[in-house]
Amino acid sequence: MPSSTSWxxxxxxxxxxxxxxxxxxxxxxxxxxxIKLIIRLTCRLDIHGLERLPKTxxxxxxxxxxxxxxxxxxxxxxxxxxxIMLVAEKYRENAxxxxxxxxxxxxFVDRFEADFSAVRQALTRLRRGGLLVLAPEGTRSPxxxxxxxxxxxxxxxxxxxxxxxxxxxxxxxxxxxxATFKRLRRARVxxxxxxxxxxPEISRKAREETLAAYTDEIMCRxxxxxxxxxxxxxxxxxxxxxxxxxx
Numbered sequence: 584m585p586s587s588t589s590w591x592x593x594x595x596x597x598x599x600x601x602x603x604x605x606x607x608x609x610x611x612x613x614x615x616x617x618i619k620l621i622i623r624l625t626c627r628l629d630i631h632g633l634e635r636l637p638k639t640x641x642x643x644x645x646x647x648x649x650x651x652x653x654x655x656x657x658x659x660x661x662x663x664x665x666x667i668m669l670v671a672e673k674y675r676e677n678a679x680x681x682x683x684x685x686x687x688x689x690x691f692v693d694r695f696e697a698d699f700s701a702v703r704q705a706l707t708r709l710r711r712g713g714l715l716v717l718a719p720e721g722t723r724s725p726x727x728x729x730x731x732x733x734x735x736x737x738x739x740x741x742x743x744x745x746x747x748x749x750x751x752x753x754x755x756x757x758x759x760x761x762a763t764f765k766r767l768r769r770a771r772v773x774x775x776x777x778x779x780x781x782x783p784e785i786s787r788k789a790r791e792e793t794l795a796a797y798t799d800e801i802m803c804r805x806x807x808x809x810x811x812x813x814x815x816x817x818x819x820x821x822x823x824x825x826x827x828x829x830x
Contacts, residue, residue: 614686615658622659625652625760627769632776633660636748641712642779643740645801646750647809648718649727650757656772657716658687665713667705669735671722694721694733702739709743719801727756728815729806737782737797746779747801751808775808 622628636644646653654668668689674680675691684691692701709715717739719732740747754760754772763770782800786793803823806814817823 610686614683618655618658622652622655625764625769626772628772628774630660630774635776635779636661639712641709641714641743641745643709643715643717643736643745643747644750645736645747645805646716646718646752647729647805647813648720648723649752650723650755650760652755652760653718653752656752656755661714663714665708667708667713667715669701669705669717706739706742709739709745715739719798724815726815728813729802729817731816732798732802734794734798737794737801738785741782741785741797744781746781748779749777749801749804749808751775751805753809753813777804777808780804
């Protein structure tokens, strides 16, 4: 026969679990509400092709990276609880950034070392139906034009077998947004979502060459979506020229 302790502890345990879930939901709601407020105060959005992004299911979004507002736009535009956002390890030292990442279930990643733990977390959540958002450049472009992409999203998308949606964005450079805000105006942010595509399985014999080719494909598909002055190191890439010529 169960002891009195067994009968009395279980309800309290459930009560505290419910309290914890409630606090988690509230923190998540507060974080997203703050993001929506920030975007509404600072940006006038002109986004094309957003309807291409599925409401459910696993896929990846690859975008260029111009400013600190870029990741916030993801949570403003996409109403999904299962967003997988990889965040540079350096932001762990910032209390506010750390709070946002924790509430939004982001993953800190070391950009300069092989971070197998972050990769495993992202891949597991992607295979469970999550939405991976990643900037292949790995950092904000100092010039606003594309810099060389890294292989992270190529590996994850190919490994999980999910489609990739390229996204090109302009107008989110930190200086431009701040200068416009100081004049009590909102920055005009233009974005475009391209057609989805998938990557074949990664070749074991030529792994690095395969990943490099996949990354170039992703970056060129992003480059197609942005004006010529933003295409940077990919401006003269043969694959980009082929895409532009094919219309």
